Amino acid sequence: MSELIRNSIRFVLFLAFEIYVLNRVPHLHRFISPSLYFLFILWLPFSVSPRWLLSIAFVTGLTLDYFTQSPGLHAAACVLIAYVRPFLISVLTPRDSSDFNYREPSPQSLLWAPYFIYVLILTLLYHGWLVLLEWMSFGSFGDFLIKLIASTAISLLLIFTVELLFPRSMRFRTNVGG
Amino acid sequence: MRNVILFIRRYFTFFTFLFLQVASLWFLYSFNKFHQAQFLQSANELTGQVNSRYKKVENFFALGDENRRVHTLNDSLINLLPQQFAQVDTARQLVRDTVPTDTLNRYRRYYFRPAAVVYNSTSGEKNYIQIDRGSLHGITENMSVLNSDGAAVGVVVNVSPRFAQVMSLLHVRQKVNVALKKSGDFGTMEWDGADPGLLLVKGLPKSVAVKVGDSVVTSRYSFNFPPGYPVGTVAAIISDPGTNFFLLKVRPAARFYNLQYVFVVENLQYSEQAQLDEQSRRRIEDPKRNPR
Structure with a gap:
């Protein structure tokens, strides 16, 4: 399967799940609004250039925004994590190995501990930006913190459930014979 | 000038990020302010289509409840139809101890239950x-x-x-x-x-x-x-x-x-009708036991 088709399918599935499942299940609590779809951005291949990453993230966020009638909100958060992602990957992996040996970030390519940190930081950033933008219009700082931590925790739970449910087995790529 | 171009090229990603971020925030705040978002009209067409398709599927699972609702509503309306009532002949009316008729002198003939x-x-x-x-x-x-x-x-x-x-x-x-x-x-x-x-x-x-x-x-x-x-x-x-x-x-x-x-x-008159029917049959067909 080509990268484009694989990621297009993921795009549709993640957004459909977000719109028709996560946005529709009754809220656990008013502070908790888990989301999962931004895992799509976390899973994009290493080979995507930062500019493309930003554009894709923008489109992803905006698509969700138009479904939830809040244009710009999720797009802003997605663009933020897409911008941070390349730095984080270069910090968490030795430049010469994973970047080229595997297709995309996964527990297998980054190893579990760095991958966890990668997901944790980006989830925290995503929710942080999202809640901050909401907080600017209403709420207090205490609400902001609780919301941030609770949403991040539930999202992490969802993400690692997905990781365990759908392990992406990836070939180790060598530069011998492609 | 050359330095400026170099600078922009060097930080192009960062500028893209800034541009997209500002664009999103502009969308967000213009929406909140004027209650009209950029491209929201045309985007609504698209999301509406996707949503209505999804709704079709979702409706399918709610059909049972919906049927029940419509059915009970129909029931309440059918009971009000004039044909469920019959007119009382006022020329010769028996006095009863209850009031079986409504103000229009109609009494209920049929009662529907769901x-x-x-x-x-x-x-x-x-x-x-x-x-x-x-x-x-x-x-x-x-x-x-x-x-x-x-x-x-x-x-x-x-x-x-x-x-x-x-x-x-x-x-x-x-x-x-x-x-x-x-x-x-x-x-x-x-x-x-x-x-x-x-x-x-x-x-x-x-x-x-x-x-x-x-x-x-x-x-x-x-x-x-x-x-x-x-x-x-x-x-x-x-x-x-x-x-x-x-x-x-x-x-x-x-x-x-x-x-x-x-x-x-x-x-509601079934037993009376049936009783009358049976009595008259018995009386006519078995005249010995019930002499006229």
Whole structure:
């Protein structure tokens, strides 16, 4: 399967799940609004250039925004994590190995501990930006913190459930014979 | 100048990020301020289409509840129809100790109760339908049963506290008084147990002009069924040379295969009518015991 088709399918599935499942299940609590779809951005291949990453993230966020009638909100958060992602990957992996040996970030390519940190930081950033933008219009700082931590925790739970449910087995790529 | 271009090229990613971030925030705040977002109109078209497709699927799962809702609403409305009432003859009125009539001097003739079908068969010769209402809900024997469209389905023959058994029209011992909608001529509807898609109407005189496609409705003379509710349409007319009657094959109006909700119709004068009928028969046919 080509990268484009694989990621297009993921795009549709993640957004459909977000719109028709996560946005529709009754809220656990008013502070908790888990989301999962931004895992799509976390899973994009290493080979995507930062500019493309930003554009894709923008489109992803905006698509969700138009479904939830809040244009710009999720797009802003997605663009933020897409911008941070390349730095984080270069910090968490030795430049010469994973970047080229595997297709995309996964527990297998980054190893579990760095991958966890990668997901944790980006989830925290995503929710942080999202809640901050909401907080600017209403709420207090205490609400902001609780919301941030609770949403991040539930999202992490969802993400690692997905990781365990759908392990992406990836070939180790060598530069011998492609 | 060259330095500026170099600078921009070096931080191009960062500028893209800034640009997109500002764009999103602009979308967000212009939406909150003016309640109109950029491209929201055209985006609404798209998301609306996707959403309506999804809704179609989702609606499918809510059909049961929706049917129930519509059915109970219909029930409340059907009970208000003027044909469920009859006019009291004021010329000679008995004085009773209750007030059975409303202010327009109408008294209720038929009362509709909603019920759900819990068991149904169409494959045998004696088909029964079980409904989830019983004597606790006021169901008694000999009440008639109509489906959601008002088409005749059967007659209650047995009642337990919470359930009732309905003898379907597809039952070889069922006999219902029916009439042609066009002319009002009546006959008896039966079933021979052969084809669940065809009922039989006997006793219609050959003098009646009947055509294929005519509607057959419940008759005014039926004790159980309220008059004028559809039973079926004439599918074939067999003229038996031996008798003076037509034999009509009638395609039933109710679809017995997918009954979900039904109305149980009570004729509030049933016992009085039936009693009178039986008394008069006894008196006429057995005059020795009941001398006139």
